Structure formats: C-alpha cells, structure tokens
Amino acid sequence: MTESIIGKGVKRIDAVEKVTGSAQYVHDLELQGMLHARMLLSPHAHARIVKIDTTKAEELPGVWAVLTGKDLDYKIGLYLVDKDILARDKVIYHGEPVAAVAAETEAIAQQAVELIEVEYEELPAALDVREAAKEDAPLVHEDLAEYEYMEGVFFPKPGTNIANHFKLRKGDTESGLAEADHVIENEFYLPQIDHTAMETHTAIAQWKPGGKVKIWSSAQSPFAIRDLLSKGMHIPHEKIEVVVPYVGGGFGGKAGIHFEPLVTCLSRAAGGRPVKLIASREEEFNTVPVRQGLFSRIKTGVNKDGRIIAQEMEFLWDSGGNADYGVNVTRAAGFSGTGPYEIDNVKIDSLTVYTNKVYGTAYRGFGHSEVLWAVERQLDLIASELGIDPYQLRKKNILRPGSITTTGEKVYENTGSVEKCLDAVAKEIDWENKKKASKEVKDGKVRGVGIASLHKAPAMPSNTGTGAFLKFNENGSINLTVSLIDYGQGTYTSLAQIVAEKLHMPMDRINVVFETNTETQPYDWQTVASKGLILSGNAVIRACDDMIRQLKEMAAEPLRADIGDLRLEDERVYVVHHPDHYIEYKDMALGYTYPNGNGIGGPLMARGSYIAQGLSNLDPETGQGMPALDWTYGAHAVEVEVDVETGEYEVLKIASAFDVGHVINELSVMGQIQGGVIQGYGSSIFEGYKYDEKGRMLNNSFTDYKIPTIKDIPKEMVPICIETPQLDGPYGARGVAEHPMISLPPAIANALQDALGIKIHELPLSPEKVVEVMEEAKKEG
C-alpha cells in the first residue's frame, strides 16, 4: 500500500495560477460590447424620495440605460424577502443604491449618475438598536407584513422593526436564577464590521434574446444566485446561467445574492448588451452588506463553586436596513448562544432589529463571534466576582459526553472535546505559571493572560445538499467538478486529496475545475457555514465509490476476474492474487478496447450526492431540535503586554486549538487557523463602523477603517489541531473555516482584565478604549 495522502500538507493546487497573476477573476473579464454601470447612492440614512429626475442622465451621449426603483417591482431575499434592487419610495440607509446607469464607459456612467436629480424629504432614523427595537421607533419597513419569508423558521413582527424573534427555552430559568448563590448581569456591545475581501463585489449580466440571462459573478454561491434571481424576477431556473471563475475572497460577504439582479435589469434595459458593475472600495463599505452589530444582555445564576445553573440572554442584532440574511444569523447564534457549556435552565431571546444603517449578512462566524464576545466576557466577570480561575470556571461548565445542549441534543464522545481544546491552549500559554507570576514587567508594562472557548455548527437549512462529478480524461487523468466555490479557503485541494486517496492517483493527475457553471456542474446550496469539506467531501467520496465500481466492472471482463478480487493501486485495476495482471485507468478512460478493436464500457464518469442527515427545524416556542450537522469546538489563550500609560498593547502569543475531527490538509488547516486568528484580531482591536448623528458612515475606506497589516499581527501564533473523529465526516473531518476568529476578542479582553483589572464590555479593544476604561475604573475608585 502506498502512504495515505490524507492529512498531508499538500500545496495548494491553485497556487501557481494565483501567484503568477494568471488566474482570471470577474474583475478581469471583458466581453464584446460590454457596458459599465455606476450607481447613485443615498446621502441619507432615512428619507422619502419625493422626486427623481433622470432626464439629463438619459440624454448624455454614451448612456444606454438609466434605472430607478420605480422601474423595478421586485423583492429579493433569501430567508426574508425584503430587499429592493434600487430604493423604492424611500431610502433606508446611507449608501443604498437609488438609481443606476449603464454606459459605454465607467466615466460616462459616473457622469450620468451625477446628472440624476433627487429630491429627498428626511425622515427620523432608527440608529441605535435598543431604540429601534422599541414600539414607538421610526419604522424601517412599513410593509413587513407583506413580505415572504421561510415560515416556521423565522418570526417577523409586523408593525415593529423586529424582523425575527428567535426563542429558546430550556428548563426553568426563573427558579434557576432564584436558587443560584449569585446572579450576575451584564451588557455587552460590538459594532458592525466589514468583510474587506480583496476583490470587491463584481457582477456582469447579459440579457439574451428569448429571456435567457447569463451572469458572471464574484460569488460564493452560484446556485443561490440562480435560485434567488429566479424567484425574485420570475425567470425560470433553466433560463439562468451563472458562472463563477476565481474569486478573491468572500468571508460570507459574497454568500446569497448581491448586484446580480441590478446588472440583469440594466442589461435588459440596454437591449441585451452585457453590463458590468464593480463595487468601489467605498461602496464595499457603504452599500454592500456587513457583519451585524450586537447588543447583548446576560443574566447568569451561578453557585459559589462556579457551576452555572441558569442563564437569561437577550440579543438585539443591529441588522441595518435589510434582514434577508440577518434573520438566520439571529437564529443560528441564538440556538448556540450559551457557548459550549451545559446549562440546565436557559432562556434566550434573539431579535433581528431593523435600523437605518447598511444591512447585515453572513460573515465568517455567522453570529458566533458576536454572541461569544458577550458569553466569554461574562464568564471572566463571573470568575472575578467569585474569585475563581477563569480556566477552571470554564472547565466546570463545559459540554462533555453525556451533556445535553441548549437545543436538547446529546453530546457523544465523537461530538468532539471542548476540554481538550481548553487544556491544550492553557498548556501552550503556560496558564498556571503565568497566572501566578507578577503582572509587572518593566518600564510601565504589565502582562496578562486570557482564555476563551467557542463552538459553532453549520447554520444552514436542515436539508442542505451537494453533488460532485468525476470524469476521466483521455490520458487517464481525472476532472472533479463541484459547485462548492473555492474562493480562497483551499477546499479544492483537500477534495483533490480525497480523490487521490480513494482512486489511488497522484495529485498532479487530478484537475479540480475552478470555473463553476450552473449549466453543467452539480448542485451545491451555498459555500458557507464551514460545511464545504464535510458535505462536498462526502459527495466526492461517493462519486469515487461510483467510479471505483465502474472501473472494476469494466476491468473484470478483460481481466477475466471476479469483481470482488479486483483492487486499485497506482492508477490501475489489478487482480488481488495476481498483481501483474492489471489494466491501467488510461486504457479504460474512454472505454476499454480489446486488441481486436472491440470496445466496451464507454467514457468513464461518476457522480456522488450528499445531503445533511437527521437535522430538523427548531420548535418555534422552545428552540428545541436538531440544528447541527457537526459541532466544532475550540479555544484560544492569549498573552498581552500593556503599556499602562498609553493603553497600547502587544499580543505576545495566541494559542488556538480546534477539534477538527481529522486533518485532511495540514497546510490548509494551519492557514485557515492563522488567517482566522488575524481576522479575529482585526475585529478585536481595530475594526468598527462609525456613524455621525444622522447615520452617515464616517469611515468608508481603508483610510479610516483599519485592518491588521503584516506589521500588526501577533508576535506568535500557535495553531493546534485536536482530532476526535466526526463519525459521519469525510475521514472523520469537521469544518474549521469560521472558528478561528470566534472568541478571540474576549480572549484578548480577558487578558487585558488579567493585566489591568479593567472590565471592558465593548469592542473594539483599541488602546484608547483601554485608557478610557482604566480612567473610569480610577474614578469609581
């Protein structure tokens, strides 16, 4: 037997194309006769559109189409269909597209946009999520009652700004809180942040004769685009073709549907000429959706020994002007809102609240970074009040085999181990010694350590499915096609390893097709939720099994062997007891040909499908049910060194452990962890949307929206993989794409608390914030 390739750090199959710049992105695409689109954006957070005059724009030479909201009677959305293609009657956030132009050049389109005259009448805006949730708040969507949504899963409250109210009830919280030795209540907050993918959102559409549409998009989910465009614009699925070439990052921001309906409408209005829209970086901040802000309130009943017996949690999600995707973040982070802890009595109310800000969508972590910011800070505040070590407090409450989760799911040995993750990072950071050591270093610097754990399951419909196709090429190499998109995470390399392993082929003979086309490739729901490797991996295994069956069936006849006696090795099928008696794949790729010219079999192609198993919708009143394909557990431990005068601090080390089930590609998993940790680090320290008092965004570019550069990253990052196999995962693997950024902000804040004794409730943890909290603490004495 040759050595297994599963778990090896195989180099990325797309590396050469990407580093040489030859990989083609939608940004690079130019089509014959293509027009360019620009948008007019709302200057107000909330205003009635009194009048739009597009006459001058239409008269400008080179302009082919000018559209406003009144031309587009469509609603678009995934879970709650609440989105206009262009603002209709009123604008609901600063940066919302109000009108769009398609013209010969981008410069003409921009000039035309500036010729559009709009008269607005400003309306009172809902800006603070707590205010917006109240009964008398200005309404963002007056017509909420009329919107379609996934019934039984989401619960909008027409007449208010509540787009969804997720409820979870386990046990009896009231008695639990009454019985507890201590009841500790705190509030936490974090602002909206941006995905900042390197490639901004870009789409091209061509409206073809006969009502067909072809779309090229920088997107995570070609089939979701096709489905949502079909439903929103009433175009049959088979008349829509979506192509996704290489994609320059997504982080959730390119899930669902974005500018595709707009460019489709522009192309139709321009007589079928293809229309391309590239979001500017400013539009990427102002117009394209973001990660929601979150206000949390947690009331915990805890006994003297640190055992948590009851917890009440309220989450107010700042969804911005639309909640088509945000409602599911609210649900998913709601059902896992306690973190990886076993609490017998839990009450969670998770509300999606419309505000007049740019709207929320999926973002790496899907709500878990946000709720765990509150949960993991709350634990350290409890630890400090009870005088218990934060690491031990966590160990006392974590989920273990036999525990029942908040939704009533039983934890098994193979669910994974929170404890191993916590222990691994505590050991790596030298927790016991560091906690005992003096905080003072020298020159006004003090050190501290912090720890936090995390969990997340894929948030997706209970019946999420995917497929994979395999076909041999003439020379016996093989092509794998899936519609899961590798937009930078490296999944295609891992899938290629699975093919290599199953079919006994070298990596360089496996070609994973990077350009995805909904016309020819198998279905995939969306590339989100850290489910790619699990679901597509299983589909690929099944496709390989199908191919193995076909190879053996074809080879059995010329080898004159029983199928049961055939084996695969080195790209050949051989007879187990006569290894020299074999047929190479290349001689069967297009069908086997006997020496006399007779052909059998025909070209080899195989398929595999997989659908999530055993998941259910949650009970509308109690949130009980089976929402999780798999739980990936993890933990971070952090050491910081703080300058007590300026509040500036250095993160000396971050140790991060995840129970990944089984490593498929060592390099990819390490890369995912480091990348996620750095993204989490940015969201911890630097990032956050800032608005003026009228709801206008103040930092809509990299000038004032800062993300970490190579100079800013932590001094040392130690990724650790724990491997408790997931029994239904491919080779035991679990997803770990989103997890590395979750719970890093509280781990850093907990380290700051350890170093300085300060209690931070709000992100980002800027040095300025550190000073502010230190000064407040001084005043309070």
Added chain:
Amino acid sequence: MIRPFNYFKASSVEEALELLNSQQGQTNLLAGGTDLMADLRKGIHAVDNVIDIKGIPKLAKIELKEEGLFLGATVTCNQLMEDRLVQEHAPLLVEAAGHVASHQIRNRATPVGNLCTASPGADMAPSLLVLGTTVKVKGREGTRDIPLPEFFVGVKKNALQQGELVLGLQVALHPPTARGRYLKKARIKGPDLSSAGVAGFVSPDESMVSFAYGALAPTPRLIDASAIFSGTGSLEDKIASLLGRVDEVISPITDVRSTKEYRMRIARIYTARICLELWKGARQE
C-alpha cells in the same frame, strides 16, 4: 472617478512657472501625486491643469550647502531615507520619513508634497520644524524664503501665493552629536495617518531645544523649549514646565481617528518620553 484634465510635464523651473501662470482654470502641481491623485479620485478637487515637475533635474537633488541641507521639491521619502547626506546630517528626517504611509507609497511621496498638502498630521512637519527649516519658494517675481512655522496657515492651507512653486527645503545643519526623536501615534503599525505626532530635538550643547506637534492643532506646532531647558532645575521640573507649554500650544479635536482627550494624553506622554530619551538615553520603542 478622475475627470479629464490637461497634463503638462515641465523640464525646467522656468517652464513650470510659465505654465503655472498661463493656464486657464484651476492648475495644480504634481510631484509624487499621492495626495493629489487620491483627492481627484474622491472628487475633492476639480482640476483643469496638472503640471508635473518630476522631470525638472534640479528639484530632484539633495545637496549639502553652507547654509543648510537642501532637499529638492521632488525628492521622494525613500530617496531621502537612503541618502547618505541626510543620514549623516539629519537622521531625524530618516526616522520621520519612515512613518509616511508604506514603502510603496514612499517611492513616490515627497517630503515637500507632504508639507504643501499642509495636513495637520503631516508626518514630516514636526521633525522639519524642530530642526529649523526654510521653504525656498519661487514665483514670477523671484525667490523668497518662508520659515516653516509660517508656511502652515490653516488646515490644508499653505502660505504659497498664486503662481508660486516650492523649489525645496533648506534644513539647518547641526553637529552629528545632536539628538532627535519622532514618536507617532497611529491606529495600526502599517500605513496609517498620524493621530498624534511629537518630535523633539536637542543640540549637543543643549542651547537649542525644540519640540513640535502634528495632528494636535489645526497646523503643526513648534515649541522653542531652549529657555525651559537652559536653567539648572531637575529634568522632571523642566519636563513639567514643557508640558505646561504643550497644553497651551496644542488644541486637538475629536474626530474619526481619535478623541481630543486621548490625543492630549498621548502628546504629554510622548513629550515626556522623548525628554527622558534625549537626556537619559532611555530609548522608547
């Protein structure tokens, strides 16, 4: 989106001045262009004519003259940082230039352009102020010298008259044992605008002591602290009296980058740290 404009490339100062004074509409000079092009893209300026001065050989020079170190108007930040004369005679400028944006941008960005933009937070300003710098200006009527403190007249406003251009900077010469330091507060260590910048300088005999402040007032501010440090009191007392001056001279605001309170705090901390370093050699990183 950048609107079309007329582009001229001058090959001599005379030609640039001629162009500057003969074109209709708004005319801007282009050296590095790292501010101008960004502003044009954002639509902050509407420009009819752009005169590129990068092709003028004498403006690209760094020269040691009797009256000072001359830095031409098109000398880039990276050119300055790599220049032996600057390293030897004004190492503080090398330190300050290293804080301007990123390496790639410093390939084009010029110290003179940094001053002409006259942003309150210009990274080159505090160091050039403490060293003593004269701006050499030429117009149709001839040349004139503007002391750097007088060059900044308001937020993004400089003292140039219509039709004038900057030939370069003349930086006062100091013995190699003079000591200087620039500390910049930014949100990240990568490219960022200053939210507070403090430069300090002391001559070898301590007869000349100066401090300057960026992003802490509408214009960069200079404090001549020679008198404060000439007395016989303790360093702590001198620092305290300098901080008293700092409080009077700076007037920071709260904006998207920082708060007034935090800027004030950083100005004081950095001032004290620079003093400790310059007098006691306690280097701050």
